[in-house]
Amino acid sequence: MLQLPTMPDRGGPAQPLLIVQNLVKHFPLKGGLFGQGGKVQAVDGIDFEIRKGETLGIVGESGCGKSTASRLIMSLIEPTDGEIIFDGEKVGTAALPLKEYRRQVQMVFQDSYASLNPRLSIEESIAFGPMVHGLGRSRAIPRAHDLLTAVGLAPAQFAHRYPHELSGGQRQRVNIARALALRPRMLILDEPVSALDKSVEAQVLNMLLDLKAQFELTYLFISHDLNVVQHVADRVLVMYLGRVAEIGPVDSIFAAPQHPYTQALLASRPSMDPDRRRTEPPITGDPPNPVNPPSGCRFRTRCSLAEDICASATPPLGTTGPMHQAACHIVAPGSGHSMASREAA
Amino acid sequence: MSNVSTATPDSAGAIVSDPVKSQGYWRGVGKRVMRDKVTLVCGAILLVMLFLILFAPWIAPYDPLQGSMARRLKPVGWQGYLLGTDELGRDMLTRLMYGGRFSWFVGITPVVCAFTIGGTLGVLAGFVGGKINMLIMRATDVFYAFPSVLLAVAISGALGPGIFNAILSMTLVFIPPLIRVSESVTTSVRNLDYVESARATGANSFTIVRVHVLPNVLGPIFVYATTLVGVSMILASGLSFLGLGVKPPTPEWGMMLNTLRTAIYSQPLLATLPGICIFVTSLCFNLLSDGLRNAMDVRN
Ligand SMILES: Nc1ncnc2c1ncn2[C@@H]1O[C@H](COP(=O)(O)OP(=O)(O)OP(=O)(O)O)[C@@H](O)[C@H]1O
Ligand code: SF4
Ligand SMILES: [Mg+2]
Numbered sequence: 001m002l003q004l005p006t007m008p009d010r011g012g013p014a015q016p017l018l019i020v021q022n023l024v025k026h027f028p029l030k031g032g033l034f035g036q037g038g039k040v041q042a043v044d045g046i047d048f049e050i051r052k053g054e055t056l057g058i059v060g061e062s063g064c065g066k067s068t069a070s071r072l073i074m075s076l077i078e079p080t081d082g083e084i085i086f087d088g089e090k091v092g093t094a095a096l097p098l099k100e101y102r103r104q105v106q107m108v109f110q111d112s113y114a115s116l117n118p119r120l121s122i123e124e125s126i127a128f129g130p131m132v133h134g135l136g137r138s139r140a141i142p143r144a145h146d147l148l149t150a151v152g153l154a155p156a157q158f159a160h161r162y163p164h165e166l167s168g169g170q171r172q173r174v175n176i177a178r179a180l181a182l183r184p185r186m187l188i189l190d191e192p193v194s195a196l197d198k199s200v201e202a203q204v205l206n207m208l209l210d211l212k213a214q215f216e217l218t219y220l221f222i223s224h225d226l227n228v229v230q231h232v233a234d235r236v237l238v239m240y241l242g243r244v245a246e247i248g249p250v251d252s253i254f255a256a257p258q259h260p261y262t263q264a265l266l267a268s269r270p271s272m273d274p275d276r277r278r279t280e281p282p283i284t285g286d287p288p289n290p291v292n293p294p295s296g297c298r299f300r301t302r303c304s305l306a307e308d309i310c311a312s313a314t315p316p317l318g319t320t321g322p323m324h325q326a327a328c329h330i331v332a333p334g335s336g337h338s339m340a341s342r343e344a345a
Numbered sequence: 346m347s348n349v350s351t352a353t354p355d356s357a358g359a360i361v362s363d364p365v366k367s368q369g370y371w372r373g374v375g376k377r378v379m380r381d382k383v384t385l386v387c388g389a390i391l392l393v394m395l396f397l398i399l400f401a402p403w404i405a406p407y408d409p410l411q412g413s414m415a416r417r418l419k420p421v422g423w424q425g426y427l428l429g430t431d432e433l434g435r436d437m438l439t440r441l442m443y444g445g446r447f448s449w450f451v452g453i454t455p456v457v458c459a460f461t462i463g464g465t466l467g468v469l470a471g472f473v474g475g476k477i478n479m480l481i482m483r484a485t486d487v488f489y490a491f492p493s494v495l496l497a498v499a500i501s502g503a504l505g506p507g508i509f510n511a512i513l514s515m516t517l518v519f520i521p522p523l524i525r526v527s528e529s530v531t532t533s534v535r536n537l538d539y540v541e542s543a544r545a546t547g548a549n550s551f552t553i554v555r556v557h558v559l560p561n562v563l564g565p566i567f568v569y570a571t572t573l574v575g576v577s578m579i580l581a582s583g584l585s586f587l588g589l590g591v592k593p594p595t596p597e598w599g600m601m602l603n604t605l606r607t608a609i610y611s612q613p614l615l616a617t618l619p620g621i622c623i624f625v626t627s628l629c630f631n632l633l634s635d636g637l638r639n640a641m642d643v644r645n
Contacts, residue, residue, distance in 0.1 A: 074545050102547035115538035119370050119560040125539075128556065129546035162370060175542075182546060 006183045006216075007104050009052070011088035016049040017186055017218050018073070018105075023047075023082035025068050029291065041290050042068040044242035045082075047317070050186070055212070055219040057233030057250070059226060059265070061287055065242040066222045067110075070188045073220070074107050087185075103133060106179035110191040112171035116163040122148070122174050123159040129181045147177040150214070152207060169200035173207070180211065186218040194225065205232060226269050230254055235323070238262045241290055241298040244317055248324030258326035261299045297329065309336040377640035384636025387629040394626065398445035407436035409443040409596050421614055429615045431601070432608060433594075437615065441622055444596035447508070448623065451590065451597070452578030454512050459519035460570045466520075467527025468562060472535055472554060482528060488521040497580055501589040511590045515580055519573055526569045530562045564641050571634035575627025582623050598623050 023046050026039040043065040050056045058066055071077045073084060075091060075098055086104065089096035106129075109115040116125055126147055127140035135143070145155035151173040163171055172192060179187055189208070193201040209232065212219060223229050229236055229250070236253045238246040238261065246259040257263045264283040288294055288301055297315050300306040309329050313336075317327045329337035378384055397404070406425075413434040421429045421437075428437035470481040488496065500514035534540065535558065543553050582599025584590040591597045593604065601619040609616040 071541075076541055076544060099547040102545055107542065107545050109538040109542065111538055115542055117539045117543075117557050117561070120556070128543065128548070132546050132548040132552065178542070 007100075007185060009087070013052055015052070015088050017052045017087055018050040018220075019083075019085040020046060020048050020073065021083045021085070023069065023072055023084070024080040025065075025072055025077065026080045038291050041242050041293055043072060044293075046239070046242075046244050048237055048244065048247060050218055050220060053216070053218055054234040055221050055232055057229035057236045058220065058222045058239055059224060059229050059236060060239035060245075062224065063287060063290070064239045065290070066224075066239060067190055069239070070107065070190045070220065070222060074105065074188060075101065103182045104184050105186045105188065106182060106184040107188040107190065108172070108175050108179050108192045110194060112168050112175055112195060113163060115175050116171060116178075118163055121160050121162055122153075122166070123155075125163075125174065126178045126181050129178065133182065143181065144177070147180055148174075150180070150211065151177045153177075167200075169196050169204060172196065172204055176204075176208070176211070180215060183215070184217070186220065188220045188222070190222045191224070192221075193228065194223065201228070208232070226254075226265065238265070241287055241293055243298060244325075244327060245299065246324075246326040246328075247317075248321065248326075252321055252324050256321070258320045258324065258331050259299075259328045260303050260305050260330070262326075264302075297327075305330065305339065307337055374637075374640045378636060381636045381640065383632055384640070387632040387636070390625065391629050391633065394445060395449070397442050398449060401439070401442040401446060405436075405439040405442045407439045409435065409439045410594050411435065420612060421618075428618060429612070431615075432604060437618060440596040440601060441598070441618060444598045444601055444619065445622065445626075447591055447595065447597040448578055448581060448599065448626070451508060451511060451515075451581035451585075452574055452626075455515035455519055455581075456570050456573045456577050458512070458516040459523050459573070460566070462516070463520040463523025464527045464563075464566050464570075467524040467566070468531045468554070468558065470524065471528040471531025471562075472550070472558060474532070474535070478528070481524065485521045485524045488517075493518045493576075494580065494583065497584065498587065498589065501584055506589045506592065508591050511581060511584045514584075515577055518580070519577065522573070523566070523570065527562065527566045530565045531558060534558055534561050565638075568634050568638045568641065571637065572631055574630040578623055578627050578630075582619075 023043055025043040026041050029038045029040060046069060048056070058069070060066055068077070072079050072082075075084070084091045086096060086101055091101045092098050116122075120128070123141055123144040126144035127135075127137065130140040130143055131137060145159055148155045148158055153170060153173055158166070158170070158174075163174075166174065172195075176187075176192070192208070193204050196204060205228065208219070211217065219232070221229065221232055233250045235248065236246075236250050237244060238253070238259065240261050246253065246257065246262045248258075253262065254266065257266055261283070268283060283302055285302055288298070294301050294311070296312055297303070297306070297310040300310040303310065307329075313329070315327045315329045315332060315335065317325045318332045320326050320331045329335040330339045333341040401409075416430050416434045417432060428441065431437055431440060466481050470478040491499075497514050497518045500517055501511055504510035504514060540553060540557050543557050548556075578598075581590060582597070582602065585597050585599035586603040588603075591600055593600065598619040602616075602623075605616040605619065
């Protein structure tokens with residue numbers, strides 16, 4: 001693999017691989033003749049970093065903006081506001097043009113079937129990216145075969161097949177091979193296993209962990225399955241209605257969740273251990289409409305601890321422990337919530 | 346998958362011989378068409394017709410323009426005239442064979458032209474989206490305000506009679522529906538994840554359209570266009586019937602229907618022969634396109 005080598009590390013190990021700053025995406029609603037139709041606040045100001053070599057898991061209910069966030073990071077849609085900084089360089093500038101950035105960050109989509117062109121054979125699908133970046137077909141096809149081997153599919157058996165001739169798990173392996181074909185440094189995995197059977201899911205997850213070590217990758221792993229995230233992630237970001245509710249190391253999030261939403265999510269998880277079956281009620285009701293989100297804290301309509309202050313002020317993302325932050329008035333000293341400590345920080 | 350069970354005896358040499366037969370998309374389509382009797386019969390009828398009209402000058406029994414007052418309006422099967430004679434004593438079989446050349450030409454040419462122009466505009470509108478989409482689609486809507494027959498007659502009437510003007514007016518009539526269909530097919534493909542992931546590799550729009558969009562939209566657009574061939578033939582015949590298409594004595598099915606209409610009571614079968622030709626051809630084209638549509642659906 002001499003051609004198309006991995007891009008060099010620029011900022012050194014201390015430089016976060018990806019920094020997301022105040023990312024916002026509002027989709028205008030269609031229908032209003034004069035454009036007065038309002039907007040879907042799919043992603044509304046999120047900040048986070050991903051360090052080199054780690055796996056950041058993003059969890060949240062359906063519709064909270066996980067896929068929109070990943071498409072924004074992948075630069076597939078234009079952000080309404082915000083910046084993406086990759087290895088110290090702002091994406092889309094002369095120092096890091098979009099095409100070069102796209103070699104370094106690749107994505108695996110949830111729907112394994114829709115993400116493969118039905119008219120291309122497996123090897124052609126995988127070879128497409130390298131060929132776009134100037135690799136000749138005679139080199140790109142052998143490379144596709146190497147990648148098929150890396151994801152556990154025998155090239156002799158699968159290279160010439162078409163997507164509809166594969167099972168869901170096999171297709172998702174092909175998608176992973178395709179994402180790896182440009183030798184990226186980071187993979188965005190948008191619910192890569194949620195459409196698969198439990199047994200296949202475990203195989204693919206373990207393969208992803210192996211590939212991460214083998215290719216020295218950094219993962220942004222999106223899922224709504226807390227067990228999966230606990231298995232693969234180093235740190236977890238909990239999203240609620242387009243915003244960050246809580247972010248922290250996986251152990252401290254699962255052992256000591258600070259945000260009432262995270263607590264409810266964890267409580268609603270079916271426990272293997274009968275002694276630890278949930279005592280608190282799980283989250284009830286549907287999430288509010290992102291066209292017209294609640295004022296102040298967005299979770300307040302479903303939060304059992306909500307008070308007046310929650311409707312009037314947006315809780316900032318405050319530090320609650322080592323590398324652990326949560327956006328709730330309860331954990332913000334001096335916020336005015338009756339459960340918060342009195343003195344301001 | 347289903348093929349896995351077909352174990353090959355020579356699995357030792359599996360590196361060379363692919364044990365699981367993979368079939369390309371178009372081979373699968375061909376296989377499904379071969380199993381579809383109706384589509385095969387329609388295809389065969391159209392092929393026979395095509396052969397007859399293409400080779401009319403060599404195989405037609407008589408001269409298409411040479412008539413005789415002595416043998417006017419003779420019935421089907423009369424003395425060596427297999428399909429009888431028309432109102433000027435010309436052989437019907439010969440004239441139907443020659444007439445088919447014009448009917449097919451005038452029926453297919455506008456669809457091919459509209460497929461090229463409308464397809465290009467529709468794919469452009471669907472892929473680019475935004476303002477360009479708005480512009481193209483609103484312009485298309487204007488044409489939709491008029492019924493297609495009226496529009497063809499109006500344009501043809503304004504341009505004057507003649508085969509070229511008839512083709513031109515029908516091309517204009519078929520462009521808007523082809524834009525619509527291509528736009529909607531392209532829009533749905535454009536939003537699929539494989540197009541997104543192709544964009545994520547950094548490929549430019551031209552490459553994405555060529556590799557990922559066109560191969561997936563041309564089939565459905567083509568199938569829709571074949572349904573228009575039937576409509577187009579009927580419309581072309583209608584224009585000729587109204588005197589806006591070919592001029593007599595050139596044989597053309599719609600024109601023949603017109604000149605034979607006075608004989609409808611004396612020789613009903615004879616007078617409807619051109620109509621039967623138009624009907625069978627357009628029906629076959631429609632059934633053929635239905636069959637193709639089914640065969641191209643991978644889920645079958
Ligand atoms: N192109 C779009 N136009 C308008 N609204 C959109 C668009 N894409 C997403 N949305 C809206 O933005 C919100 C967030 O959607 P998104 O797909 O990011 O959610 P998600 O967290 O990925 O959900 P899921 O778990 O179901 O995949 C939803 O309310 C959705 O309806
Ligand atoms: S800020 Fe208020 S409403 Fe929001 S999670 Fe905390 S307590 Fe609940
Ligand atoms: Mg999603």
